[in-house]
Amino acid sequence: MQTASFTGFIYALFYMIAFYYIFRFLVKLFLPLIVKKVVEKAGENMQKQQQHAQDNTWKKTQSKDEVIYNTANTKNPRETKKVGDYVDYEEID
Template identity: 35%
Template sequence: MGLLKTIFFIIFFGYAFKFLARLFAPFLIKKATETIKKKAEQQFRGQQGQQQGSSVKEGETIIDKKPAGEQESKKSVGDYVDFEEID
């Protein structure tokens, strides 16, 4: 009798979970898409604000130089050893 009860409860909870998932899934998905949409809009507004805040006029060309720290690190990587391939 205990085995039948266990099987019955497993089947019952499986169907209950399916029913509740179908009932609440659209609501949860809608909430998730709304939060993602809000985050994307905030990020887009942040990028727009950065572009508008710069003092660059349209049509100007700006060349940004690399920081000196990056150039020095490449020089200290090691020595180049020239070699010849021997058959």
């Protein structure tokens, strides 16, 4: 069985610190590129979904040949909502 030495501890500590700083450098270097690619891909997917939905509504609109006008609502104005009865009162001296 081997025993730990002080120099071995220093080397391990040095490698951990070196790995930490190299990892931070690489993350700062590549993370913006990765995020940019992800955002672009999400934008493309949303644009495809919107185009697909727009194409579907356009096809549905083109297939309808008849137009129906509802004239019953235009002749009779809407009644206002009745909340309660109107009560007229006078002040008593």
